[in-house]
Amino acid sequence: MNASKPVLLAYFSSTGNTARVAHDLAERLGADIENIQDRRHRAGMLGQFTAAFDAWREAPGRIGALRYNPADYAITVVGTPVWTAKMTPAIRAYLRETRSQIQSAAFFVTSGDTDIGRLLPSLESAAGRASVASAGFNGKELRDAVIYERKLSALVAQVTRAVQLSRQAA
Ligand SMILES: Cc1cc2nc3c(=O)[nH]c(=O)nc-3n(C[C@H](O)[C@H](O)[C@H](O)COP(=O)(O)O)c2cc1C
Numbered sequence: 757m758n759a760s761k762p763v764l765l766a767y768f769s770s771t772g773n774t775a776r777v778a779h780d781l782a783e784r785l786g787a788d789i790e791n792i793q794d795r796r797h798r799a800g801m802l803g804q805f806t807a808a809f810d811a812w813r814e815a816p817g818r819i820g821a822l823r824y825n826p827a828d829y830a831i832t833v834v835g836t837p838v839w840t841a842k843m844t845p846a847i848r849a850y851l852r853e854t855r856s857q858i859q860s861a862a863f864f865v866t867s868g869d870t871d872i873g874r875l876l877p878s879l880e881s882a883a884g885r886a887s888v889a890s891a892g893f894n895g896k897e898l899r900d901a902v903i904y905e906r907k908l909s910a911l912v913a914q915v916t917r918a919v920q921l922s923r924q925a926a
Pocket residue numbers: 768769770771772773774775804807808836837838839840841842866867868869870
């Protein structure tokens with residue numbers, strides 16, 4: 757592996773929950789942040805409906821140009837909201853586009869109440885590899901500062917450990 761930097765944090769967020777987790781993680785991990793835009797699904801009622809329908813039928817979005825190449829990073833942490841118990845079209849498109857460049861993958865999701873276990877197999881399949889770390893943040897966990905901090909710290913520790921292991925293996 758010739759990844760020169762430790763962590764890339766790539767996420768899509770519509771209403772801010774995933775963005776919040778992504779920025780908190782990135783700050784603690786010293787990660788570069790890729791904020792993925794979905795150019796197929798516009799704001800508004802119709803856009804939301806189409807986006808949800810595309811999540812459900814597992815159709816990828818059309819994402820904007822990317823700033824960072826996952827090949828330059830030991831680990832790419834990918835964050836998505838849960839839509840219709842699936843990943844978002846934007847993240848499906850991102851993983852489709854970058855799977856050959858991703859060195860190691862970690863995932864997090866934010867949701868109302870769907871557990872990350874529902875999505876992890878499809879996230880791993882889309883990335884073409886098993887994850888080295890994962891966590892889900894549901895609505896209650898996002899609202900409760902103590903639980904949120906505990907889950908965030910645990911994920912930071914998992915990713916940090918995975919970076920160390922990848923450095924030792926290089
Ligand atoms: C179209 C749509 C579908 C959703 N489907 C689910 C779902 O199946 N399960 C769930 O727990 N939450 C679901 N949610 C709630 C979001 O996953 C949750 O609010 C998430 O934190 C939003 O992330 P964001 O603020 O980064 O966009 C859905 C939200 C939307 C807009």
